[in-house]
Amino acid sequence: MSRADQAVPAFLKAQKPLAGACLKLSVGLGLLSGLLLIAQAWCLAKVIDAVIFHHAGLDAVSLYLVVLPVIFLLRGGLNQASEQAAITGAIRVKRDLRQRLHQTLFDIGPLFLNNERSGELVNTLVDGVDALENYYARFLPAMSLVALIPLSILVFVFPIDRVSGTILLVTAPLIPFFMIMIGKGTERLNKRQWRKLARMSAHFLDMIQGLTTLKLFNASRREARVITRISDDYRRSTMSVLRVAFLSSLLLEFLSTVSIAMVAVLIGFRLMYGEMDFLFGFFALLLAPEFYLPLRSMGTHYHARMEAIGAAEKMLEVLEPEKVKGNTGTQPLLKAGGRPSATAANPASGTSNAPEATSQTHIGFHDVCFDYEPDRPALNAVSFAIQPGENIAIVGPSGAGKSTLMNLLLGFITPRSGTININGVRLQGDQIEAWRRKIAWMPQRAHLFQGSIRENIALGRPDANDPCLDQAIQSAARAAQIADDIENLPKQYDTLVGERGAGFSGGQIQRIALARAFFKNAPVMLLDEPTAHLDQESEQRIRQSLEALAQDRTVISIAHRLNTVEQADRIVLLDKGTVLATGTHQSLLAEQPLYAEMVSRFQRGEP
Secondary structure, X not given: OOHHHHHHHHHHHHOHHHHHHHHHHHHHXXXXXXXXXXXXXXXXXXXXXXHHHOOOOHHHHHHHHHHHHHHHHXXXXXXXXXXXXXXXXXXXXXXXXXXXXXXXXXXXXXXXHHOOXXXXXXXXXXXXXXXXXXXXXXXXXXXXXXXXXXXHHHHHHOOOOHHHHHHHHHHOOHHHHHHHHHHHHHHHHHHHHHHHHHHHHHHHHHHHHOHHHHHHOOOHHHHHHHHHHHHHHHHHHHHHHHHXXXXXXXXXXXXXXXXXXXXXXXXXXXXXXXXOOHHHHHHHHHHHHHHHHHHHHHHHHHHHHHHHHHHHHHHHHHHOHHHHXXXXXXXXXXXXXXXXXXXXXXXXXXXXOOOOOOOOOOEEEEEEEEEEEOOEEEEEEEEEEEOOOOEEEEEOOOOOOHHHHHHXXXXXXXXXXXXXXXOOEEOOOOHHHHHHOOEEEEOOOOOOOOEEHHHHHOOOOOOOOOHHHHHHHHHHHHHOOOHHHHHOOOOHHHOEEXXXXXXXXXXXXXXXXXHHHHHHOOOEEEEEOOOOOOOHHXXXXXXXXXXXXXXXXXXXXXXXXXXXHHHOOEEEEEEOOEEEXXXXXXXXXXXXXXXXXXXXXXXXXXX
């Protein structure tokens, strides 16, 4: 049995306490309904026996005729309440899992997403979590009732008819036995079906995102054929699962029908020869189908278990990858710390060991090492210090470790060895959340979220629509030189931003993101050449705004352009994951051939 085969059922079982009270209530109500079913069968048998064989009048059976409708109504209400309780429990599990998946994705950062297909993750977060509902709302209650209700029926049948009770007792285990045998093959088919669904979702999202490129390269028809092939592959996989599910249902129905027929035939013969009282025989016959009903129900919902196992495997890869894949030997992405502690989440709580970024922020790298893969260090023994208010440029050839260094500062990854200190406090675990609240980040391509311009500027503020923030939002927009563009729009700051900034130019998107940085008013700025890919006018306006924003702040930039390095107070030159030299633009130009060559390329406009 593989690691995943062991981990996934344990993972599903571990979520059960979230729905524990609701599932217990559901099973309790279901059992009570089953006991009422036995009473219903007895009342019906008494009425028919009294009327047909004892010629009883209406007065003699009136009590039973009153009780029967009451039992019908009670059972209907109990079944409804039982189902509702089970669904409520399943919803709790789904809600918690979605929250944990989202929180985990936030914790481990965007580097994990770079290695995953977006469509697969979306499929896991939406369809995958939804696939667990039937497992918790249908299969688990059925698993409990499959023992309780048949056992209750046997308690009443055995004293009055040992022959029928023996048949029920002997044939009952056959149904779960065959169900488990069939289920072993179904589990493999379900996992394959979920993998193909994830693949289809990911490919379709890739196609939508790259539709412009596909059209320009006349590849849209070819891609449509690929989608058709993948969809057909998923259809065949789904039909394979349904074929097994239908065949298993047929087998279970056949076994239960044959068993009921045996009970009916033997009761019939004994009634015919006068060896059995009609009341007891009819009572046992009425209960025989109900005896197998929980077994058949479990067989029907066993498919939900297989589907849940297939869907949960990908969730476990996100939440607890070491349980599915084991220790691969690679440096893990950030997972330490998980959710921020109460003190980290609330700076006012007065935590003493959280790294505090102020206008006097000291940042130190001390022998920092990081590996994406074994024996291929991305950073090796990196050490340098950044003084408060310094403007630092990080330069180096492609693959030197610039992005890795920035990701370490952003807290997306943790060093394999060495430390990053903020004002003498090690940056790690829960403290990363507090540190992020003190930094502003401007990438090459900023991301705007679907919502209003106001909400994008005041990102992270739940009170973004509070009128009290209007002045601060407008001041930030003016500082970023985007206020005129916004105020010329019909709805101004309430204008809705399309997906990925649709409806705005690249320069406008960067300036709205810059207004976000002004609004945050963080003491430390981290920049990844935010003027790249912009026209000259937009670049100039953003540079002016950045110069204003950098006043009295610590600025750390990944530099790709000459004017960025020329404006820096100090430059850190990286090569092959190590710090080759630090110094000013002039000193490095005179002393470092690699830097001189890079400056020459900058001047020629080469990357």
